[in-house]
Amino acid sequence: MDGMARDPDRAAGNDRGGQPYRPPRAATIYDIAREAGVAASTVSRALTQPQRVNERTRVHIERVADRLGYRPNPIARALPSGRTHTVALIVSDITNPHFFGVIRGAERQASTAGFTLILCNTEESADAEDRHVERLARGVDGFVLAASRLPDRRIRDLAAEIPVTLVNRKVGGVASAVIDQREGTQQIVEHLAALGHTSIAFLAGPQASWMASQRWRALSAAARRQEVSAIRLGPFAPTVAGGEAAADAALDTEVTAVVAHNDLLAIGVLRRFAQRGANVPGDLSVVGYDDIFGADFCSPSLTTLAGPLDEAGSTAMEVLLDLITARDSTTPRRDVVLPAHLITRESTGPCPT
Amino acid sequence: MDGMARDPDRAAGNDRGGQPYRPPRAATIYDIAREAGVAASTVSRALTQPQRVNERTRVHIERVADRLGYRPNPIARALPSGRTHTVALIVSDITNPHFFGVIRGAERQASTAGFTLILCNTEESADAEDRHVERLARGVDGFVLAASRLPDRRIRDLAAEIPVTLVNRKVGGVASAVIDQREGTQQIVEHLAALGHTSIAFLAGPQASWMASQRWRALSAAARRQEVSAIRLGPFAPTVAGGEAAADAALDTEVTAVVAHNDLLAIGVLRRFAQRGANVPGDLSVVGYDDIFGADFCSPSLTTLAGPLDEAGSTAMEVLLDLITARDSTTPRRDVVLPAHLITRESTGPCPT
DNA sequence: TTGAAAGCGCTAACAG
DNA sequence: CTGTTAGCGCTTTCAA
Numbered sequence: 001m002d003g004m005a006r007d008p009d010r011a012a013g014n015d016r017g018g019q020p021y022r023p024p025r026a027a028t029i030y031d032i033a034r035e036a037g038v039a040a041s042t043v044s045r046a047l048t049q050p051q052r053v054n055e056r057t058r059v060h061i062e063r064v065a066d067r068l069g070y071r072p073n074p075i076a077r078a079l080p081s082g083r084t085h086t087v088a089l090i091v092s093d094i095t096n097p098h099f100f101g102v103i104r105g106a107e108r109q110a111s112t113a114g115f116t117l118i119l120c121n122t123e124e125s126a127d128a129e130d131r132h133v134e135r136l137a138r139g140v141d142g143f144v145l146a147a148s149r150l151p152d153r154r155i156r157d158l159a160a161e162i163p164v165t166l167v168n169r170k171v172g173g174v175a176s177a178v179i180d181q182r183e184g185t186q187q188i189v190e191h192l193a194a195l196g197h198t199s200i201a202f203l204a205g206p207q208a209s210w211m212a213s214q215r216w217r218a219l220s221a222a223a224r225r226q227e228v229s230a231i232r233l234g235p236f237a238p239t240v241a242g243g244e245a246a247a248d249a250a251l252d253t254e255v256t257a258v259v260a261h262n263d264l265l266a267i268g269v270l271r272r273f274a275q276r277g278a279n280v281p282g283d284l285s286v287v288g289y290d291d292i293f294g295a296d297f298c299s300p301s302l303t304t305l306a307g308p309l310d311e312a313g314s315t316a317m318e319v320l321l322d323l324i325t326a327r328d329s330t331t332p333r334r335d336v337v338l339p340a341h342l343i344t345r346e347s348t349g350p351c352p353t
Numbered sequence: 354m355d356g357m358a359r360d361p362d363r364a365a366g367n368d369r370g371g372q373p374y375r376p377p378r379a380a381t382i383y384d385i386a387r388e389a390g391v392a393a394s395t396v397s398r399a400l401t402q403p404q405r406v407n408e409r410t411r412v413h414i415e416r417v418a419d420r421l422g423y424r425p426n427p428i429a430r431a432l433p434s435g436r437t438h439t440v441a442l443i444v445s446d447i448t449n450p451h452f453f454g455v456i457r458g459a460e461r462q463a464s465t466a467g468f469t470l471i472l473c474n475t476e477e478s479a480d481a482e483d484r485h486v487e488r489l490a491r492g493v494d495g496f497v498l499a500a501s502r503l504p505d506r507r508i509r510d511l512a513a514e515i516p517v518t519l520v521n522r523k524v525g526g527v528a529s530a531v532i533d534q535r536e537g538t539q540q541i542v543e544h545l546a547a548l549g550h551t552s553i554a555f556l557a558g559p560q561a562s563w564m565a566s567q568r569w570r571a572l573s574a575a576a577r578r579q580e581v582s583a584i585r586l587g588p589f590a591p592t593v594a595g596g597e598a599a600a601d602a603a604l605d606t607e608v609t610a611v612v613a614h615n616d617l618l619a620i621g622v623l624r625r626f627a628q629r630g631a632n633v634p635g636d637l638s639v640v641g642y643d644d645i646f647g648a649d650f651c652s653p654s655l656t657t658l659a660g661p662l663d664e665a666g667s668t669a670m671e672v673l674l675d676l677i678t679a680r681d682s683t684t685p686r687r688d689v690v691l692p693a694h695l696i697t698r699e700s701t702g703p704c705p706t
Numbered sequence: 707t708t709g710a711a712a713g714c715g716c717t718a719a720c721a722g
Numbered sequence: 723c724t725g726t727t728a729g730c731g732c733t734t735t736c737a738a
Contacts, residue, residue: 076731429715
């Protein structure tokens with residue numbers, strides 16, 4: 001009847017070290033069983049598979065559970081079943097408004113399904129990402145990796161042992177929800193070309209960012225089609241602060257329009273241009289990606305490629321939960337592609353003559 | 354040798370339902386023990402209290418563990434110890450940039466201490482908050498409640514059974530990190546008074562928000578001292594969208610300055626004023642709270658009371674971890690108050706004559 | 707429909 | 723320094 005946890009209060013984590021109020025150790029199904037005069041297994045059943053238990057005993061047990069203030073212990077529940085009802089969302093930078101939509105969408109979906117969300121920040125470091133994944137691997141039912149910086153191989157290996165879905169990243173064989181960049185970037189270039197621009201610069205994001213390379217690829221392809229010249233500058237930190245260097249680099253060239261890796265960078269560029277007396281859109285046009293919070297009220301307001309970030313987050317989570325739930329059946333892998341659309345605001349205008 | 358989990362692969366959650374690659378079931382300390390020719394308890398010790406084991410066996414065990422790709426199961430680890438090394442951060446609205454700093458600060462602190470962070474969104478609902486707390490109570494080592502909407506009593510009860518710290522909320526007997534509103538709000542009023550304003554309106558936030566009432570209280574007290582009149586309008590939703598109603602309400606009065614519950618609301622007000630042709634700061638001055646992302650680049654840029662949100666988050670987490678770690682010893686409760694400071698920008702100007 | 711019993715993976719007394 | 727053993731709280735066979 002004992003072993004290591006001699007003091008039940010201590011075991012239950014109720015030690016208040018001197019506090020007056022000491023609640024009794026949390027009730028377990030055994031307490032309920034004793035109190036209700038049934039076996040623990042019956043309590044367990046009554047609480048998790050009500051239909052497999054006599055109506056009257058069920059009611060009785062529920063009443064006792066209530067009276068005792070019973071709360072199931074998710075840890076104990078997870079051990080035998082191997083199911084934690086917990087999923088982790090890994091983002092490269094919580095600070096980046098880009099992820100807010102993703103986080104919100106994922107959180108809502110998880111919460112609706114009764115799953116708990118663990119949020120991890122990797123600060124743009126593949127190493128930190130790896131450590132987080134490693135540490136959580138056995139404590140969660142699956143991962144949503146948003147804009148992962150992990151190498152393809154690592155992601156594939158991980159996906160082989162635990163459900164994984166990707167947001168805005170594609171790796172062969174792993175389910176994903178990505179916002180289409182090709183079509184949208186094409187719209188950006190067409191918009192710029194229609195305004196008369198013939199020479200644009202892409203202000204690149206982090207080297208390890210899949211998105212960054214997608215965007216550049218799409219941009220240069222579209223530029224070729226539209227017969228405008230496109231150069232690539234960077235990489236730059238995808239932050240407002242990073243905009244300074246990016247703007248300076250752009251001003252050293254002859255381009256009349258810049259397309260920034262994301263809105264954060266674009267906003268930083270806007271600010272730096274203002275500082276250096278470059279008029280937007282008079283002298284230069286600026287385009288961003290994501291339509292983050294603030295893109296509509298910065299000055300000038302930002303032309304940007306808006307993607308359904310919320311939906312990307314919730315879709316990725318939905319697919320993940322499918323994977324988790326229908327693990328044994330052969331669920332077909334799902335690759336969801338969501339459309340982006342250009343929002344034109346004040347930061348783009350006719351090419352100066 | 355069996356029971357419920359007949360198929361080891363299934364138990365380990367490795368069932369790939371038709372996928373070619375089927376990794377062996379995850380290694381346990383028993384696998385290591387067998388392989389290394391020692392007892393499981395020795396493996397456990399070698400891995401968690403290296404100094405309590407012979408150097409050579411330790412090395413040997415580590416090598417075997419490595420070879421087997423062993424990863425400790427945090428769930429199994431948590432069950433006997435009652436410690437999950439997991440803490441929950443509950444915020445009322447993930448979408449609100451106000452919390453970004455808090456989230457980031459808390460995340461960093463937790464992560465540094467080797468704790469996992471669970472993030473929950475309550476969508477401004479005390480009910481949802483209650484449910485989250487209820488569900489997590491036995492699965493985490495403690496809670497950080499940011500801008501909690503829970504009634505005092507509930508918070509106190511919770512704190513009596515599990516470590517809790519509060520961000521920007523104070524409840525007798527519960528540790529907290531709050532950003533001082535009194536002194537800062539005084540600065541706002543002085544600033545406005547110095548500009549000649551004599552009649553200001555406070556655009557209130559949610560009824561249940563402790564912050565909202567603190568700010569109003571501080572504001573009306575400061576106004577009295579400065580001999581300016583202050584009225585309270587609202588409550589309004591603390592969002593950009595909420596700014597519309599707030600702005601309209603303000604325009605129905607004779608005030609020449611408005612102080613909004615937070616920057617989100619202030620930005621919404623700015624936008625609405627622009628729509629309705631009210632010039633800021635020519636006709637009206639606008640002040641916000643928090644200095645959120647965007648407050649410096651909206652147009653006009655926003656005068657606002659900046660608080661160290663990051664620090665509030667990290668401090669609350671730090672205190673929580675102290676509470677968790679030093680549970681048994683009588684750690685004195687800590688109430689940390691952090692200073693705010695006014696950042697004056699373009700949205701405030703002289704009172705129109 | 708219910709009870710008895712085993713076991714999830716790990717930790718920590720306790721004895722040697 | 724190491725092995726034996728019990729037990730964390732719950733779920734799930736299996737038998738009654």
